Amino acid sequence: MTRLTIRTFVTLMVLSWGHTSWNTAALAEETGPIFIGLDADMSSGAAEGGEAIRRGGDLAIRDINGKGGVLGRPLKMVVRDHRGNPARGKDNILEFAAIEQMVAVLGGIHTPVALHELKDIHDGKLIYLSPWAAGTPIVDNGHSPNYVFRISVRDALAGGFMVDQAIKSGHKKLGLLFERTGWGRSNERAVKTALKKLGMEPVGLEWFNWGVVDVSAEVDRLIQRGADAVILVANPREGGIALKAMADRPKNKRIPIISHWGITGGNFFADNRDALANVNFSFLQTFSFLKPPFPDRAKEFFAAYQRTFPETMRPENVLSPVGAAHAYDIIQILAKAVTMAGTTDRPKVRDALENIKFYAGLMKDYAPPFTPTRHDALDSGSFIMARYDANGAIRPLDLK
Amino acid sequence: MTPKAGHLPVSFFPYLLLRVLPVAAIIMTAIGAAGLIATQNIAEEKADELLAEQSAYTRTIVQYRIDNIGAQVENLSVNALIVNGLIDLEGREGYLPAFFRNLRLAGHPQAKIELADYKGRILYKNGNSNGVYVPPGQLREQVIENGWKWSRLTADGLALVYPIQYANHTEGAVIVTLGKSGLGRLFDIGTQYNETVIVDADGRAITSSSSDFASAGSVFVNSGNENRRLASSPLEGFTGVKILTMQRNDVALAGQHWLRNVLIVGIAIALAALGGAIAFTAFIAKRDVSRLSNVIRKIGETKDMGQRVVPSGPAELFVLSEDFNMMLETLQRTTASFDYVDSIISNSVEGIVTIDSAGLIETINPAATRTFGYSEQETVGQNISLLIPRDGSAALNQLLKNTDPGAATVNQQQTLFGQHKNSTPIPLELTVTPMNVDGDYKFIGIFRDITERQKAERALQESESRYRQLSELSSDWVWEMDENLRFSYFSPSFEKVTGTDPSFSLGKTRQEVSAGELSSDRWQAHLADLAAHREFRNFCYGFVGPDGRELRISINGRPIFDDDGSFTGYRGSASDVNPSAQGKKGTGSGPD
Numbered sequence: 001m002t003r004l005t006i007r008t009f010v011t012l013m014v015l016s017w018g019h020t021s022w023n024t025a026a027l028a029e030e031t032g033p034i035f036i037g038l039d040a041d042m043s044s045g046a047a048e049g050g051e052a053i054r055r056g057g058d059l060a061i062r063d064i065n066g067k068g069g070v071l072g073r074p075l076k077m078v079v080r081d082h083r084g085n086p087a088r089g090k091d092n093i094l095e096f097a098a099i100e101q102m103v104a105v106l107g108g109i110h111t112p113v114a115l116h117e118l119k120d121i122h123d124g125k126l127i128y129l130s131p132w133a134a135g136t137p138i139v140d141n142g143h144s145p146n147y148v149f150r151i152s153v154r155d156a157l158a159g160g161f162m163v164d165q166a167i168k169s170g171h172k173k174l175g176l177l178f179e180r181t182g183w184g185r186s187n188e189r190a191v192k193t194a195l196k197k198l199g200m201e202p203v204g205l206e207w208f209n210w211g212v213v214d215v216s217a218e219v220d221r222l223i224q225r226g227a228d229a230v231i232l233v234a235n236p237r238e239g240g241i242a243l244k245a246m247a248d249r250p251k252n253k254r255i256p257i258i259s260h261w262g263i264t265g266g267n268f269f270a271d272n273r274d275a276l277a278n279v280n281f282s283f284l285q286t287f288s289f290l291k292p293p294f295p296d297r298a299k300e301f302f303a304a305y306q307r308t309f310p311e312t313m314r315p316e317n318v319l320s321p322v323g324a325a326h327a328y329d330i331i332q333i334l335a336k337a338v339t340m341a342g343t344t345d346r347p348k349v350r351d352a353l354e355n356i357k358f359y360a361g362l363m364k365d366y367a368p369p370f371t372p373t374r375h376d377a378l379d380s381g382s383f384i385m386a387r388y389d390a391n392g393a394i395r396p397l398d399l400k
Numbered sequence: 401m402t403p404k405a406g407h408l409p410v411s412f413f414p415y416l417l418l419r420v421l422p423v424a425a426i427i428m429t430a431i432g433a434a435g436l437i438a439t440q441n442i443a444e445e446k447a448d449e450l451l452a453e454q455s456a457y458t459r460t461i462v463q464y465r466i467d468n469i470g471a472q473v474e475n476l477s478v479n480a481l482i483v484n485g486l487i488d489l490e491g492r493e494g495y496l497p498a499f500f501r502n503l504r505l506a507g508h509p510q511a512k513i514e515l516a517d518y519k520g521r522i523l524y525k526n527g528n529s530n531g532v533y534v535p536p537g538q539l540r541e542q543v544i545e546n547g548w549k550w551s552r553l554t555a556d557g558l559a560l561v562y563p564i565q566y567a568n569h570t571e572g573a574v575i576v577t578l579g580k581s582g583l584g585r586l587f588d589i590g591t592q593y594n595e596t597v598i599v600d601a602d603g604r605a606i607t608s609s610s611s612d613f614a615s616a617g618s619v620f621v622n623s624g625n626e627n628r629r630l631a632s633s634p635l636e637g638f639t640g641v642k643i644l645t646m647q648r649n650d651v652a653l654a655g656q657h658w659l660r661n662v663l664i665v666g667i668a669i670a671l672a673a674l675g676g677a678i679a680f681t682a683f684i685a686k687r688d689v690s691r692l693s694n695v696i697r698k699i700g701e702t703k704d705m706g707q708r709v710v711p712s713g714p715a716e717l718f719v720l721s722e723d724f725n726m727m728l729e730t731l732q733r734t735t736a737s738f739d740y741v742d743s744i745i746s747n748s749v750e751g752i753v754t755i756d757s758a759g760l761i762e763t764i765n766p767a768a769t770r771t772f773g774y775s776e777q778e779t780v781g782q783n784i785s786l787l788i789p790r791d792g793s794a795a796l797n798q799l800l801k802n803t804d805p806g807a808a809t810v811n812q813q814q815t816l817f818g819q820h821k822n823s824t825p826i827p828l829e830l831t832v833t834p835m836n837v838d839g840d841y842k843f844i845g846i847f848r849d850i851t852e853r854q855k856a857e858r859a860l861q862e863s864e865s866r867y868r869q870l871s872e873l874s875s876d877w878v879w880e881m882d883e884n885l886r887f888s889y890f891s892p893s894f895e896k897v898t899g900t901d902p903s904f905s906l907g908k909t910r911q912e913v914s915a916g917e918l919s920s921d922r923w924q925a926h927l928a929d930l931a932a933h934r935e936f937r938n939f940c941y942g943f944v945g946p947d948g949r950e951l952r953i954s955i956n957g958r959p960i961f962d963d964d965g966s967f968t969g970y971r972g973s974a975s976d977v978n979p980s981a982q983g984k985k986g987t988g989s990g991p992d
Contacts, residue, residue, distance in 0.1 A: 045567035085571045086489045087517040116489045181488040211483025211566055237567060 033076035037096040040108025044083035049265025052320035056327030086116030097124025111135030111183035131326035159190025175227030216245035232259040236266030247275035256280035269392035287325040289315030316393030329361035432663035447652035451631035455645035459633035531577030532557030555604035601640025688713035773821030915942030
């Protein structure tokens with residue numbers, strides 16, 4: 001870390017030394033690799049999600065580089081770990097933004113980190129590609145031009161989807177248990193909006209903090225208010241605590257939990273195997289190898305995945321498949337945009353991203369992926385509900 | 401010396417003074433010194449132990465408070481609201497400011513509490529400003545990069561930086577600092593028996609219970625204070641911070657000092673007793689010797705040997721007084737005896753002169769002065785030849801050469817001539833006796849003027865001569881009988897007159913040599929006289945000699961009695977009254 005910081009400092013010093021050195025450096029780098037940054041939790045509570053994104057991005061880069069690269073140059077990923085900590089993420093963005101050949105940054109799971117990075121992303125005209133973080137304000141960030149593009153769930157849509165799933169399952173009194181972050185608030189707006197459309201209100205909303213060790217009181221309060229299901233917005237650590245709070249209740253006083261997908265970013269199954277067996281716990285997903293939107297594309301992708309990560313024996317063993325799939329698609333789209341722009345100049349690439357007509361991805365046929373007014377590539381049509389099977393594989397609910 | 405019950409010997413005092421007490425003082429001092437040396441280490445170890453306990457006790461209190469602060473900081477570092485504040489950047493402005501505004505450490509409300517991000521950048525803090533500076537480098541290296549708790553305690557204040565961990569990674573830190581003013585409450589451990597100075601790793605005093613030992617902020621220096629004892633206890637979690645508990649040596653070793661003082665006082669008392677005993681002994685001795693001296697002086701002045709000393713004081717003086725009194729009694733008796741002897745000598749009819757071995761007169765009694773006509777003054781110191789000149793003096797000198805008491809000349813009576821002052825010779829009967837006086841021989845001469853006796857002897861000799869001549873010429877004889885009336889003596893005339901050996905008659909009674917007629921009246925009357933021890937006159941009877949011849953004898957007799965009046969015999973005269981003898985004599989009556 002210290003060495004990288006020094007390198008950043010040196011780079012900044014070099015850049016500040018007038019145009020001559022700048023131009024010389026720029027010319028020299030035009031023949032080198034095009035960098036794509038990865039700014040995600042690679043070691044903390046949602047490290048599995050970060051690793052899934054890295055793998056998806058890596059597979060895309062391998063695929064692209066295997067075909068000659070972009071603009072005749074290879075893509076290269078530079079990984080920085082933000083551990084879900086916005087302060088680290090912000091520092092990572094500053095570092096990435098200072099690298100001339102850094103064409104874009106692939107983000108991680110955490111909405112709060114992305115939200116905190118928005119200003120520096122736009123100050124540095126750094127293209128931010130979100131393969132996971134679902135917070136609505138990440139994309140609807142008010143910046144113009146907007147440098148954020150997402151192939152992932154959009155909370156505004158996820159809220160409605162989860163409410164719909166609950167209603168479909170016969171639940172009428174929903175209790176909301178959200179983390180006290182921008183992501184939680186993003187979902188608060190989405191869920192309340194969705195319920196309002198149905199003429200409903202949640203029976204209660206309980207917030208919990210990162211670092212909390214017990215949320216049984218919050219769960220108790222929701223159930224005391226008559227909740228027959230809980231909509232949970234949490235990452236793996238706090239999601240596990242909420243699950244445990246429910247599992248610790250008497251069997252007949254447990255209610256189902258309908259969770260956002262943040263819980264799948266870590267070792268959730270391994271850490272909560274017993275509790276999962278005792279609670280009706282389902283969660284939002286987009287992509288599953290078990291029921292992919294395009295089986296052939298998925299099969300090809302898995303084959304590449306297995307070649308690169310040979311310890312992965314079966315499709316259901318792929319880590320956080322949504323992260324891998326989204327990252328794969330968005331890097332492929334980025335490559336197209338760079339090719340279209342004919343340059344690594346980030347504003348031009350950004351513009352190109354809004355103008356790609358089509359891409360046949362793992363998730364869908366993006367036609368187009370993005371438009372100047374729509375930087376979210378997915379809609380609720382891509383959403384599914386899933387649960388862990390006994391082996392920890394994420395299995396879509398409607399999979400027969 | 402005979403010990404007297406109830407009276408200590410005077411030697412007891414010098415013994416006590418010169419031997420026992422000094423030796424006792426030396427022994428006491430030695431034992432005391434040895435005891436002090438022996439107990440010094442024990443006392444010091446004990447004092448150090450107590451001090452260490454005190455230090456540990458103080459350390460426990462301070463450690464508890466600091467640990468309590470640490471526990472509070474620990475709680476803050478895991479407080480979910482704070483952890484969440486690191487993540488929820490857009491929302492935290494809604495709750496963290498309010499949370500921090502009221503955030504205070506229990507027990508230390510002046511502590512400054514800050515929330516830092518993973519690089520140590522301060523995000524929030526409470527309203528207190530009394531903190532200390534935390535170097536960012538140390539904060540990052542110790543807390544962020546290593547995930548260690550970092551704490552520092554110096555004279556400037558206390559700083560605790562605890563990492564905020566999320567999923568085993570440090571994502572920020574809680575910083576709690578206490579400035580100098582806040583330390584006072586932290587280290588206020590109340591009044592304790594000992595003084596406490598807490599120093600930081602640089603040796604600066606963080607706090608001090610007494611300005612006599614250190615002042616907060618200054619470097620604590622203990623050198624040059626050997627009169628202090630010091631125990632040190634490290635404060636856990638703060639490298640180099642030590643709790644120094646100090647005690648003055650005189651307080652720590654009060655027991656030892658007490659022991660030393662007792663020893664000094666003991667020795668002082670012993671010495672005082674020694675001095676007192678000396679004074680007392682001097683007083684006793686002086687008093688009793690003065691009494692003795694007074695009595696002796698009085699005797700000297702008055703010659704009154706009846707004076708006595710009242711025995712008192714130490715045994716020796718007591719005995720001395722008694723012995724003195726006994727001596728006085730002996731002396732008194734001796735003096736009386738001397739007077740008696742002097743009186744005898746003075747009143748003796750015999751002259752007594754003492755002379756020394758050189759023949760000089762030392763004493764002379766009145767009888768001697770009368771004999772020689774000199775006064776005492778004229779003779780004392782003069783040679784004895786003054787009194788016994790000429791040949792007498794030579795004989796005396798010869799006598800004086802022999803001092804052997806067994807010699808034949810000694811104690812033998814000598815007859816010689818002295819000389820009166822008027823040059824008249826004086827016949828003397830002298831006996832000289834030597835006496836040894838302190839190894840020097842003196843002589844006692846006792847003499848008698850025998851002038852009158854010689855006169856009487858001459859008269860008697862003349863009388864006896866006349867009697868002998870008369871009896872030899874007369875026809876009468878003298879006879880004597882013993883108490884048994886047997887003849888014991890005949891004068892020489894008997895044989896001459898009677899022609900009979902006296903031995904024929906000696907031992908016989910008159911009757912045995914008589915011619916009969918014992919039954920006659922005359923004999924009966926005579927026998928009656930004899931039996932009655934009466935004088936008789938002119939008794940005639942017939943004496944028959946060995947040749948059978950009868951002689952007519954007339955006798956006169958007178959009984960003899962000794963000084964006691966006891967009868968010792970008869971003495972008388974006899975004469976031959978035969979006709980032939982009658983004719984010759986012409987007197988007397990014829991035999992019956």
